Every structure is written in structure tokens, then in C-alpha cells.
Amino acid sequence: MKLGLRSAQHFIYIENQYFIGSSFAWPSYKEAGADNLIPMELALKIVSKIRSRERFTVYIVIPMWPEGVPSSAAVQEMLYFQGQTMQMMYEIIARELKYMKLDNSHPQDYLNFYCLGNREKFAAEVSNPNNSHCDHGDT
Structure with a gap:
């Protein structure tokens, strides 16, 4: 995986169930044990492209909610750690900019996180304002 990251020229696309790692560089909870180096590798890849003034973007797709009960302690901890990972990456990129x-650039020009989801369809009478019935007393 690292070789693929290092050899990418224009962009990297990652789709995963969650995105946590490189806790040694997090703003807090540095001892969390999230030792996956991919987030740091990606941030450093972006930094190298910024230094060489090359266009490069990383796209990461993750679920809005990890599997499990959203309010459970385990899911909340995972979301917190994921947020720490994202913040660390954006801070590295912002420092380099x-x-x-590069005052006109933003870290999101180089790193973007997306969450896919399904939209529920509304009933026709709710979603189509022309079908709504309103009685104003007119006969």
C-alpha cells in the first residue's frame, strides 16, 4: 500500500469502513495506539507535492456512521479518533501551505473526506408543492 501511495502522481482515492491512524501526531491522545501510518503517509505525500508546486488531491470516502449504535461509547470513540486523524492531516497541510x-490555497484543495449515504424518498404529496391542498375558505 505504501508503494502505491508514494508512486501516485495526481490523486489518491481511498474508500474504507473507517479512517484512523498516526496517533503519534494527533492533537491529543497521542498514546491511543492507532499506529496505522497511512494517514501520515498521505499528509506527507501532499506536503511533497505542495513543495514541488504540483497539483495533487487525496479523496477519502468513509461511512457517516461506523457500524454499531451511533450513541454507543465504542462508536463515539471511533468517531473521535477519526476526527483526530483528520485534524492532524489538515494541520500538517495547513502548515506547509x-x-x-500559498495564501490563496486551503487544505481542502488537497485533502477531502466524503460520506456516502442513501436519501429516503418523500411521499409525493410532501415533496411536490403543487399537490398540496390548502383550504382558504374559497368555494
């Missing part, structure tokens, strides 16, 4: 004096 500032260092390179």
Missing part, C-alpha cells in the same frame, strides 16, 4: 506562502 503557510510555509510556502
Whole structure:
């Protein structure tokens, strides 16, 4: 996987159940034990492209909610750790943009997270305002 990340020229697309790692560089909970180096590898890949002034983007697709009860402690911890991972990556990219004096650039020009979801269809009378019936007393 690391070789693929390092050899990418224009973009990287990752789709996974969750995205947690490189806790040694998190803003807090550095000892969480999330030792997956992929997030740091991605952030450093982006930094190298910024330094060489090359266009590069990382797209990461994850579920809005990991499997399990959204309010459970386990899911909330996973979401928190995922947020720590994202924040760490964005901070690394932002520092490099500032260092390179790229004031018109934003970390989201280089790193984006997406959540796929299904939309429920509304009943026709709710979603179509022309079908709504309103009695104003007119006969």
C-alpha cells in the first residue's frame, strides 16, 4: 500500500469502513495506539507535492456512521479518533501551505473526506408543492 501511495502522481482515492491512524501526531491522545501510518503517509505525500508546486488531491470516502449504535461509547470513540486523524492531516497541510506562502490555497484543495449515504424518498404529496391542498375558505 505504501508503494502505491508514494508512486501516485495526481490523486489518491481511498474508500474504507473507517479512517484512523498516526496517533503519534494527533492533537491529543497521542498514546491511543492507532499506529496505522497511512494517514501520515498521505499528509506527507501532499506536503511533497505542495513543495514541488504540483497539483495533487487525496479523496477519502468513509461511512457517516461506523457500524454499531451511533450513541454507543465504542462508536463515539471511533468517531473521535477519526476526527483526530483528520485534524492532524489538515494541520500538517495547513502548515506547509503557510510555509510556502500559498495564501490563496486551503487544505481542502488537497485533502477531502466524503460520506456516502442513501436519501429516503418523500411521499409525493410532501415533496411536490403543487399537490398540496390548502383550504382558504374559497368555494
